[in-house]
Amino acid sequence: MPRDDDRSSVGQNLTIAFPFFDALFSQLWVNINGAMSFLSPISKYxxxxxxxxxxFSMISPFWADVDTRDPGYNDGIYFRESLDDTDLQQAQTEIINAFPNLNGIQLKWVFIVTWYNVTFYDTQNHPGQKRNTFQAAITTDGIHSFAIFYYNNITWTTGDASHGVNGFGGTPAQAGFDAGDITHRLMIDGSCTSEMLTIQDRSNVNFPGKWIFRVDSSDIQTAGCTTNFTSTDILRISPTFVTTFGQVNVEVSGPCIIAENSTVTCRIYDPTQMPYVESEGKIIGTFNSAKVVCPIPFLFTTGRLQLEIDVSHNVNSSETTNSVYNGFIYVTEMSPDGNGLNLKVNKALNGSVDNTIFTWDPERFVNGTEFVDIQIIVFDLSTITKPVVKSIIKIGKKVENIGKWIWNYAEEEAEKPSLPFCHFDPTEIYLQIAFEAIEFGWDEYSHPDYRSHWLANAGIEASQFIGDFCDDWVREAECEAWYYSSGTTITIDSQPCPPTLEQAQVDLRFAPEFSRDVAFYHSGEDICYQSVAPSPNGGGQECCYKNEEIDCSINGGHSEERHPNYPFSHFIDDTLPWIMCCYKQDEEICAKYQAKRPCDRGANYTPPAPARGTGDPHLNTFDGYFYTFNGFGEFWILQNSSFQPLAVQSRMEPLNATANEATIFSGFVFAVPNAAIIQIQKSLIRIVDIYIDGQQLDITSPNSLKRLSMDGWQMIIAEDLSAIHIGFSIGFAFEITTISGAFGFSASASPNWSGKTLGLLGIFNGHQDDDLTSQNGTIIPLNSTLQQIHENFGLTWITTSETTLFKYFNGKTWDDYNHIEYMPSFSFDPNAVSNHTKELCDNDWACIFDYHYTGSAAIANQTISSNQIYNETVTALNKTVETCPQLKSPANGYFNVPNYFEGAKAQFNLATK
Known part of the structure; x- marks a missing residue:
C-alpha cells in the first residue's frame, strides 16, 4: 500500500462475498489506520x-493514527486475497481449534492484511519512534466467516492528532467490530484505554497475541469469554448437540473466570436423572480466554436440556463466592447406523454363536492411537424414570487399532464374560446394550480433548446382536413373559395409518423412516412411514407399504406404546419385545407381539385438511378457497383460542427494494402451550435461520443438528435446508420451503380441529363461505376484489406489538416489520403481460402474477410447483378407499392378512404351543 497518512486503498473486489453482521459484502477498503471497512473508505484517524x-461498517484490529510517510524504517502495509490451499489450511486449523463444533468446515477464501513496523502520527516530528506490527486475516466458507487478529509487537497506542504524547494518552486505539447500525458492535476489552498496550500479551484462545472471532451473524461470537457476562445471559456450548451416549467433553464459554482458587460444577437437568446429573468442570485458558470443559455423562432424555455451570471462587480463607450460569444443549439419539463401530455375529452349524467380528476405521481415532478396548455397556431401564448403567463388560483388552477384531466367544472358557441379557429372566426384558471401542488408557474426565477417542454402536446392530447372540428359546421365553405380563397392552390414540402410499406421501403428519430401519425391522416392505409427532399420550404409529398399499403382514408396521422421540422407553416397550418375539422367530411367536402392538390397516383413517401459502402470497384455506393477500407485516396464519391451542404467525415483506408492489413470506413462528416456540426466518447468508425460544439453532455447521424432538413437536430439517417439516402432537403439521428467496408452506389439520380454526387459513369446517372471516367476525364475500380482501380481511389479522410471537434481532422491533399503510398493486391484468411470461407460466394465473411483480423466474416456478403439489395432495387425500370388515382373531390361533382391500388373502393358523 502506498506510503501516506489517513489513506485507504482503492476498493478491493472480493472473489467470494464476505458475510459480516448478517450482510454480504463483495468489496472492502484497507485503511492505513489499522482497519478494514465494507461500505466506504474510512476517513477518521x-x-x-x-x-x-x-x-463505516468495519473490522479494526488496531484503529489508531498510523503514519507511513517516512520511508527509512522498512515499515509498510501489505494485503492480499488468497485462495491458496496452504493459507486456507492454516486458517482452518485456527478456526477449528477455536470453535470445535466447526470441525469439518471447508474454508474457501481468506484476505490477509499486515501492518508491519508502523509508527504513529506525526512521524515527521519524531522519526524512528515506537513501532507496532500486527495482522488481520478474515476468512469464510461462504456461510460462516471469521476474523483472526495477530499482535506481534505493540509499543504505542495513540497518535499526536488524537491528543497523544509520545505514543500514549489521548484517545488510545480500539480493536473490534462495528456494524455501523448504532446497535451491533463488539470491542476487545481495553479498547480506547492504555490497556491496548497489553493486547499482545492477552488472548481469547489462550495464545498470547492471538484473538479469534466468528463474525457472520448479528452477534459477534468471541472464541473466548466476555467480561460483562451476567447470570441472565445464555452460555455458548460447543458442540451444540450430543447424543444420549454422552462420553464427550463440551466447551462452555461466556463468563471470564479466574482459574486460580476456583472450581466449577457442571450440571445437566435430565428429567430421568432427577434433579440433575453433574460432573466436575475444568477451567482452561487465561482470564480473557477462559472456558469450562464439561464432561457429558450418559443421558436418557432427548431434546433440549438445561446445562448449568456453578463457579465457586475462594476469595480468601473465610469467603467463597458462587456464580451460576445457564445454557442449553441439544440431545439426540444415536444414528441407526451406530457411530462408526460395526459388528456382525457369526454362528456355527449347530446354531450356537461362533464369533463376532468388529470393524471400524482406525483413522477415526486421534492420531497415534495404537490400542483400543472393546466393551459392552449394559443399561438397566427397568425404571425408565431412573435409568442406570448396570455394568460395563470389557470383552477386548488392548486390541491393536487396525480396524478389525474378532471376538471368539465360543473359544473363551475361563474369561468368558457373563452376558445378563441372554439368560431367561423376565426382568432382563428391560436391558439395553451398546458397544464401544475406546482408546486404551483414555480418561475423558482428565483429558479435555474434542477429537475422537471412541467409537460406538447403540443402533440397529446392537439390537440385532441380542437377537443373534441369545438362544432362540431364551428369546421365546422372554417373549412369553412379556406377553403375559400386565401393562403390555396399549391404548392407541395415534393417527390411523393412511391406507395407501399415495396418501402417506402427502399426509404431513407422517414422514418416511430411515431406509436401514425398514430393511432390518420390516424386511420386504417397500417403504415405511412414522407419525412425525407423538400422540397426546406419547404413542406412535408406524405404517409400512408394499405395492403402494398398507401392509400388515408379519413384517408390516405396528402401533407403538412410545414414540421413537422417546428412544429409551421406545426401545423397552416396542423394540426389545420385537427382538424377542419376531426377529428370526416363527410367525406364531411373532403373533404375540402383533397382538400387543397391532398393525393399523387404515380402516379408520380420516385424511387431514390441506392448506398452503406460496409466492406473492397466494393461499388456500383448509377448505380449499384460493385467494391472494399482499400484506406487509406479521399476520395470524392460525390464531390460538380457548378451543384451538396452536398459534402460527407469518411475516410478509417485499422481496427487495425494486420488487415492492407485492410481498412474499419471509418468516414464521409456531407456539403451542407448554412447548418451546419455533421461529423460522429468511437469511441472506444461511438461507434460513431457526430459533428455539429465541436462541439460534446451529443448522449450518458440519454435521449439525437436522432432527429435533421436543415436548409437543418434532422438527425435521432437510440436509440442504430446502424444507423444514414440523409435526405437532395435537394433530397439525407444517412444511416450510425455503428456496427461491421466498418462503412457502404446506399445512395439514386433523379432522378434530374442524370448526375451531381462525386466521388467514380460514374457518375449517368443509364450507368455503366463511373462510374470509375477519378478526372482528365479519364475513367477506368470496367474490371480493384483491383490494377488498386486502383491506377488509387480510389486514384485520395483523398482529400487534403485544400479541406478536416473533423475537426481533439486529436492533429491530415490531414497528420495523409492520406497515399497515402499505398498499400493493391491485391493478393486475394477466392478459396484459408478455407472451414470454404466459409461456413461462403455462398460463397459470398465480405464476404470472408472481413473475410480473417480482421478475423472479425462480419464485414463479416455485408457485407452479406448489400448485401442482397442492392439487395432487387434494386429489390423493380425497380418494375414497373401500375396505372389507375387520376380521377377529380365532380362539387358539392367529391370522395374517396384509390389509382389508378387496382381493387380499387372510391366512388363519392354529396355535401349536
Missing amino acids: TPACAPVQRA
Missing part, C-alpha cells in the same frame, strides 16, 4: 470509541 456511522 481517531478511533470513535462509540458506535460508528453506517458508512
Whole structure:
C-alpha cells in the first residue's frame, strides 16, 4: 500500500462475498489506520470509541493514527486475497481449534492484511519512534466467516492528532467490530484505554497475541469469554448437540473466570436423572480466554436440556463466592447406523454363536492411537424414570487399532464374560446394550480433548446382536413373559395409518423412516412411514407399504406404546419385545407381539385438511378457497383460542427494494402451550435461520443438528435446508420451503380441529363461505376484489406489538416489520403481460402474477410447483378407499392378512404351543 497518512486503498473486489453482521459484502477498503471497512473508505484517524456511522461498517484490529510517510524504517502495509490451499489450511486449523463444533468446515477464501513496523502520527516530528506490527486475516466458507487478529509487537497506542504524547494518552486505539447500525458492535476489552498496550500479551484462545472471532451473524461470537457476562445471559456450548451416549467433553464459554482458587460444577437437568446429573468442570485458558470443559455423562432424555455451570471462587480463607450460569444443549439419539463401530455375529452349524467380528476405521481415532478396548455397556431401564448403567463388560483388552477384531466367544472358557441379557429372566426384558471401542488408557474426565477417542454402536446392530447372540428359546421365553405380563397392552390414540402410499406421501403428519430401519425391522416392505409427532399420550404409529398399499403382514408396521422421540422407553416397550418375539422367530411367536402392538390397516383413517401459502402470497384455506393477500407485516396464519391451542404467525415483506408492489413470506413462528416456540426466518447468508425460544439453532455447521424432538413437536430439517417439516402432537403439521428467496408452506389439520380454526387459513369446517372471516367476525364475500380482501380481511389479522410471537434481532422491533399503510398493486391484468411470461407460466394465473411483480423466474416456478403439489395432495387425500370388515382373531390361533382391500388373502393358523 502506498506510503501516506489517513489513506485507504482503492476498493478491493472480493472473489467470494464476505458475510459480516448478517450482510454480504463483495468489496472492502484497507485503511492505513489499522482497519478494514465494507461500505466506504474510512476517513477518521481517531478511533470513535462509540458506535460508528453506517458508512463505516468495519473490522479494526488496531484503529489508531498510523503514519507511513517516512520511508527509512522498512515499515509498510501489505494485503492480499488468497485462495491458496496452504493459507486456507492454516486458517482452518485456527478456526477449528477455536470453535470445535466447526470441525469439518471447508474454508474457501481468506484476505490477509499486515501492518508491519508502523509508527504513529506525526512521524515527521519524531522519526524512528515506537513501532507496532500486527495482522488481520478474515476468512469464510461462504456461510460462516471469521476474523483472526495477530499482535506481534505493540509499543504505542495513540497518535499526536488524537491528543497523544509520545505514543500514549489521548484517545488510545480500539480493536473490534462495528456494524455501523448504532446497535451491533463488539470491542476487545481495553479498547480506547492504555490497556491496548497489553493486547499482545492477552488472548481469547489462550495464545498470547492471538484473538479469534466468528463474525457472520448479528452477534459477534468471541472464541473466548466476555467480561460483562451476567447470570441472565445464555452460555455458548460447543458442540451444540450430543447424543444420549454422552462420553464427550463440551466447551462452555461466556463468563471470564479466574482459574486460580476456583472450581466449577457442571450440571445437566435430565428429567430421568432427577434433579440433575453433574460432573466436575475444568477451567482452561487465561482470564480473557477462559472456558469450562464439561464432561457429558450418559443421558436418557432427548431434546433440549438445561446445562448449568456453578463457579465457586475462594476469595480468601473465610469467603467463597458462587456464580451460576445457564445454557442449553441439544440431545439426540444415536444414528441407526451406530457411530462408526460395526459388528456382525457369526454362528456355527449347530446354531450356537461362533464369533463376532468388529470393524471400524482406525483413522477415526486421534492420531497415534495404537490400542483400543472393546466393551459392552449394559443399561438397566427397568425404571425408565431412573435409568442406570448396570455394568460395563470389557470383552477386548488392548486390541491393536487396525480396524478389525474378532471376538471368539465360543473359544473363551475361563474369561468368558457373563452376558445378563441372554439368560431367561423376565426382568432382563428391560436391558439395553451398546458397544464401544475406546482408546486404551483414555480418561475423558482428565483429558479435555474434542477429537475422537471412541467409537460406538447403540443402533440397529446392537439390537440385532441380542437377537443373534441369545438362544432362540431364551428369546421365546422372554417373549412369553412379556406377553403375559400386565401393562403390555396399549391404548392407541395415534393417527390411523393412511391406507395407501399415495396418501402417506402427502399426509404431513407422517414422514418416511430411515431406509436401514425398514430393511432390518420390516424386511420386504417397500417403504415405511412414522407419525412425525407423538400422540397426546406419547404413542406412535408406524405404517409400512408394499405395492403402494398398507401392509400388515408379519413384517408390516405396528402401533407403538412410545414414540421413537422417546428412544429409551421406545426401545423397552416396542423394540426389545420385537427382538424377542419376531426377529428370526416363527410367525406364531411373532403373533404375540402383533397382538400387543397391532398393525393399523387404515380402516379408520380420516385424511387431514390441506392448506398452503406460496409466492406473492397466494393461499388456500383448509377448505380449499384460493385467494391472494399482499400484506406487509406479521399476520395470524392460525390464531390460538380457548378451543384451538396452536398459534402460527407469518411475516410478509417485499422481496427487495425494486420488487415492492407485492410481498412474499419471509418468516414464521409456531407456539403451542407448554412447548418451546419455533421461529423460522429468511437469511441472506444461511438461507434460513431457526430459533428455539429465541436462541439460534446451529443448522449450518458440519454435521449439525437436522432432527429435533421436543415436548409437543418434532422438527425435521432437510440436509440442504430446502424444507423444514414440523409435526405437532395435537394433530397439525407444517412444511416450510425455503428456496427461491421466498418462503412457502404446506399445512395439514386433523379432522378434530374442524370448526375451531381462525386466521388467514380460514374457518375449517368443509364450507368455503366463511373462510374470509375477519378478526372482528365479519364475513367477506368470496367474490371480493384483491383490494377488498386486502383491506377488509387480510389486514384485520395483523398482529400487534403485544400479541406478536416473533423475537426481533439486529436492533429491530415490531414497528420495523409492520406497515399497515402499505398498499400493493391491485391493478393486475394477466392478459396484459408478455407472451414470454404466459409461456413461462403455462398460463397459470398465480405464476404470472408472481413473475410480473417480482421478475423472479425462480419464485414463479416455485408457485407452479406448489400448485401442482397442492392439487395432487387434494386429489390423493380425497380418494375414497373401500375396505372389507375387520376380521377377529380365532380362539387358539392367529391370522395374517396384509390389509382389508378387496382381493387380499387372510391366512388363519392354529396355535401349536
